[in-house]
Amino acid sequence: MEEKILKRTAVFLTLISVLICGTIFYFPQLRAVSELWVAAMEEYKLKITAEQMNMTGLELLEYNNEQAKQQEDKDISFDSQLRLELPLGVPGNELKISQDYVTQTIDIKIPFADSEYFYHYPMLGRSDNIDSLTYEGREGYGVVEIVTSQVFEVESSYDKDYFYIDFLTPKEVYDKVIVIDAGHGGNAPGTTKQGVNEKDIDLDIVLKLKEIFDAKDDRSVGVYYTRTEDVNPSFENRVGLANKSGADLFISIHNNATQSGRMSNINGTQVMYDELDEDILGSRGLAQICLEEVTAQTGSSNKGIVEGNDIFIIRSSHVPAALIEVGFMTNQTELNNLKSEEYQEKVAQGIYNAVMRAFAEGY
Numbered sequence: 001m002e003e004k005i006l007k008r009t010a011v012f013l014t015l016i017s018v019l020i021c022g023t024i025f026y027f028p029q030l031r032a033v034s035e036l037w038v039a040a041m042e043e044y045k046l047k048i049t050a051e052q053m054n055m056t057g058l059e060l061l062e063y064n065n066e067q068a069k070q071q072e073d074k075d076i077s078f079d080s081q082l083r084l085e086l087p088l089g090v091p092g093n094e095l096k097i098s099q100d101y102v103t104q105t106i107d108i109k110i111p112f113a114d115s116e117y118f119y120h121y122p123m124l125g126r127s128d129n130i131d132s133l134t135y136e137g138r139e140g141y142g143v144v145e146i147v148t149s150q151v152f153e154v155e156s157s158y159d160k161d162y163f164y165i166d167f168l169t170p171k172e173v174y175d176k177v178i179v180i181d182a183g184h185g186g187n188a189p190g191t192t193k194q195g196v197n198e199k200d201i202d203l204d205i206v207l208k209l210k211e212i213f214d215a216k217d218d219r220s221v222g223v224y225y226t227r228t229e230d231v232n233p234s235f236e237n238r239v240g241l242a243n244k245s246g247a248d249l250f251i252s253i254h255n256n257a258t259q260s261g262r263m264s265n266i267n268g269t270q271v272m273y274d275e276l277d278e279d280i281l282g283s284r285g286l287a288q289i290c291l292e293e294v295t296a297q298t299g300s301s302n303k304g305i306v307e308g309n310d311i312f313i314i315r316s317s318h319v320p321a322a323l324i325e326v327g328f329m330t331n332q333t334e335l336n337n338l339k340s341e342e343y344q345e346k347v348a349q350g351i352y353n354a355v356m357r358a359f360a361e362g363y
């Protein structure tokens with residue numbers, strides 16, 4: 001392997017340079033030679049700078065592929081999407097991968113990788129499905145950050161020399177895929193009544209729903225959440241998670257208020273859907289299922305399904321979508337209910353039942 005030889009040569013040259021530096025301290029007449037050698041090394045470095053330093057991560061990947069092809073005079077073949085060379089002495093299990101599905105960002109943390117790691121240990125692979133690829137050397141480690149065009153599950157493996165990363169679509173991993181969205185969050189509280197923020201009730205319900213899904217531990221169903229904490233993803237990212245994961249269902253959880261915002265007798269559960277979606281197994285049917293299953297659990301009054309095409313995340317969803325307005329925060333009884341854990345658990349159970357029923361009915 002020519003790469004190996006290069007690496008050994010580099011180590012050898014470093015050792016020699018230390019020796020030379022030590023020697024010329026005692027033998028100044030050798031200084032001229034060493035200066036030539038230093039100049040040669042500088043030129044080598046400049047070559048990297050000129051050709052590669054200005055490339056984007058993706059350009060560098062393509063460049064590396066070309067170089068490898070020329071060096072080995074054939075296509076480098078491995079089954080995965082990407083192949084990283086492990087820094088000398090770093091076992092594959094010391095690399096850490098973290099993933100943010102909402103922004104489709106994958107971070108790979110590599111110990112003992114300096115800022116030039118990427119130039120000396122080229123990453124090879126395919127650039128399809130990758131929107132951007134960056135490398136950053138930090139204190140004591142390097143981070144490869146990959147933003148993909150779709151939602152993927154990352155599968156990694158390694159051997160003695162290399163770390164392999166593969167992208168699997170959610171549908172390659174799960175039979176059914178759901179995206180659950182808790183409304184608002186962060187600096188967007190939604191409706192606020194008597195010191196209670198809608199964003200917190202929406203999230204509490206979603207976290208209870210997550211507990212139900214987690215307890216079932218059903219490996220055939222993949223559930224993605226737009227948020228599981230007090231943050232406010234953009235509307236594009238929320239609906240993007242549904243569209244880019246090829247989800248079967250997209251369910252958003254909100255709570256209602258009267259238009260004036262004043263307390264009133266108006267109460268009950270409503271579900272919004274895209275009235276322009278004409279599929280039989282589309283938004284309308286899903287909304288009806290959600291409405292029936294949630295009211296069956298909570299006993300809240302059924303205020304019907306409502307047209308919701310003017311709402312961005314409903315209109316922009318390419319998958320069947322329902323936005324559940326669980327109850328009215330402007331109704332005292334319902335507000336008290338929505339604050340209670342017991343009621344939130346019933347809502348979560350109702351949504352879970354709706355999801356399972358939708359799947360049973362062919363979604």
Ligand SMILES: [Zn+2]
Nearest residue numbers: 183190254255
């Ligand atoms: Zn809301």
